[in-house]
Amino acid sequence: SLNAATVALAQEVGIDNVAAAAKELGIDAVLTTGPALALGASEVNLLDLTGAYASVRAGRSPIEPWGVIDFQGEAQPRAFRIGPQVKPLVDILEYQPDLVTLLQLVVERGTGRAASPGIFAAGKTGTSQNNRDAWFVGFTEPLVAGVWVGNDDGAPMKGVTGGDLPARIWREFMQVALADPSSNPKSGI
Numbered sequence: 001s002l003n004a005a006t007v008a009l010a011q012e013v014g015i016d017n018v019a020a021a022a023k024e025l026g027i028d029a030v031l032t033t034g035p036a037l038a039l040g041a042s043e044v045n046l047l048d049l050t051g052a053y054a055s056v057r058a059g060r061s062p063i064e065p066w067g068v069i070d071f072q073g074e075a076q077p078r079a080f081r082i083g084p085q086v087k088p089l090v091d092i093l094e095y096q097p098d099l100v101t102l103l104q105l106v107v108e109r110g111t112g113r114a115a116s117p118g119i120f121a122a123g124k125t126g127t128s129q130n131n132r133d134a135w136f137v138g139f140t141e142p143l144v145a146g147v148w149v150g151n152d153d154g155a156p157m158k159g160v161t162g163g164d165l166p167a168r169i170w171r172e173f174m175q176v177a178l179a180d181p182s183s184n185p186k187s188g189i
Helices: 003-013 015-024 034-040 048-060 096-109 165-179
Strands: 066-071 122-127 135-140 144-150
Touching: 003 015, 003 034, 003 048, 003 122, 015 034, 048 122, 048 135, 048 144, 066 122, 096 122, 096 135, 135 165
Parallel strands: none
Antiparallel strands: 122 135, 135 144
């Protein structure tokens, strides 16, 4: 993480433009209006953050995280359904190659090296002030996932950073998930 360069770039393009881009990617949190926005000073929940990374991967935004909406037991008249309620309408394909390259470099040579599952992966680490929160959010070809580590009471953790425990949890999850043929939509299963 090159904090000085990140802040300088955000100031050059405009903090308002950075905030607008975050909103376009699906970040619903109240965002700080100062240069610290570029460093992640605003509190964003893991679900919104993971959805934003899914938008980068898909090249369309916002990708709204989703899950099971309904579920009905076997031999019941109503089946379960899953899926997004909001269709992504904004085309961000023009920016996708650069964004993916930057996030891929984090895993290949940056703070996210511990997240590398041994295949294409891109993502970002994060650690809050006083090590209260640590996270890694990223994607492989077919999957996007986010990992948060912290104490429920907000107490600091001793030496835990996003490039450490969350990155290793993410890597282990991806390795297991990618080994399951049903997780790969290209497998035809």
